[in-house]
Amino acid sequence: LAKTTQPISMDSYEGQEVNITCSHNNIATNDYITWYQQFPSQGPRFIIQGYKTKVTNEVASLFIPADRKSSTLSLPRVSLSDTAVYYCLVGPGGGATNKLIFGTGTLLAVQP
Amino acid sequence: DTEVTQTPKHLVMGMTNKKSLKCEQHMGHRAMYWYKQKAKKPPELMFVYSYEKLSINESVPSRFSPECPNSSLLNLHLHALQPEDSALYLCASSHGGSPLHFGNGTRLTVT
Numbered sequence: 016l017a018k019t020t021q022p023i024s025m026d027s028y029e030g031q032e033v034n035i036t037c038s039h040n041n042i043a044t045n046d047y048i049t050w051y052q053q054f055p056s057q058g059p060r061f062i063i064q065g066y067k068t069k070v071t072n073e074v075a076s077l078f079i080p081a082d083r084k085s086s087t088l089s090l091p092r093v094s095l096s097d098t099a100v101y102y103c104l105v106g107p108g109g110g111a112t113n114k115l116i117f118g119t120g121t122l123l124a125v126q127p
Numbered sequence: 128d129t130e131v132t133q134t135p136k137h138l139v140m141g142m143t144n145k146k147s148l149k150c151e152q153h154m155g156h157r158a159m160y161w162y163k164q165k166a167k168k169p170p171e172l173m174f175v176y177s178y179e180k181l182s183i184n185e186s187v188p189s190r191f192s193p194e195c196p197n198s199s200l201l202n203l204h205l206h207a208l209q210p211e212d213s214a215l216y217l218c219a220s221s222h223g224g225s226p227l228h229f230g231n232g233t234r235l236t237v238t
Contacts, residue, residue: 057232058229058231059217
C-alpha cells in the first residue's frame with residue numbers, strides 16, 4: 016500500500032492561492048491520487064482525483080509530475096470557509112477490495 | 128447534505144449495552160465501508176463490504192460486528208465496548224473506481 020506524507024499544518028490568508036503537496040514514493044501503476052476535505056464533526060468530502068499531469072475542476076487543481084511520486088493540490092483564492100483538514104489518498108480508486116488508507120492530513124488555517 | 132445517511136448522529140452507551148449504528152445509501156454503490164476516527168486523527172479503516180459480502184476486516188475486535196443486509200444498508204453492531212472506543216464512526220460507499228462518498232458519521236461516547 017502506498018503511504019502518503021503531507022505537512023501537518025499550513026497557514027494562509029484570504030484571497031491567496033494555497034498549494035499542499037503530498038509525497039507517495041511507492042505509488043503503484045494502477046493507483047489514483049485522491050484528495051478529500053474534512054470539516055470538524057463531518058465526513059470527508061471528495062475534492063479531486065487524478066492519475067497523471069493536471070486535473071482541474073470548479074474548486075481545485077491537482078498537479079502530478081511524470082514520476083507520480085508526489086502530487087500538489089492547489090486551491091485558488093482561499094476563503095475562511097476553506098479552513099479544514101485536507102487528506103491525500105493513494106489507491107486504485109474506490110472499490111470492493113481496496114484498502115483506502117488515510118494519511119495524517121494537512122490542517123489548513125485561513126486567516127482574514 | 129450528504130447522499131450517505133448515518134443514524135443516529137450521536138449515541139451514548141454504557142459498557143454493557145448493545146447498540147447499532149446504521150448507514151444507508153441509494154446511489155447504487157456496491158462497496159460500503161466503516162471507518163473510525165478519533166479526535167485530531169485521520170479516519171481508520173475498519174471494514175469493507177463488496178456486493179454485500181465482507182471483503183476486508185482490519186483486525187477489528189469482535190465487539191464490533193458489521194452487517195450488510197442489502198446493497199443499500201450497512202450496520203455496525205456494538206456490544207461490550209470500552210471507553211477508548213469513543214469516536215466518530217464514518218460510513219462510506221463507492222462503486223467501481225469512484226471516490227468514496229462519506230456520511231457525516233455517528234459520534235459515539237462509551238461511558
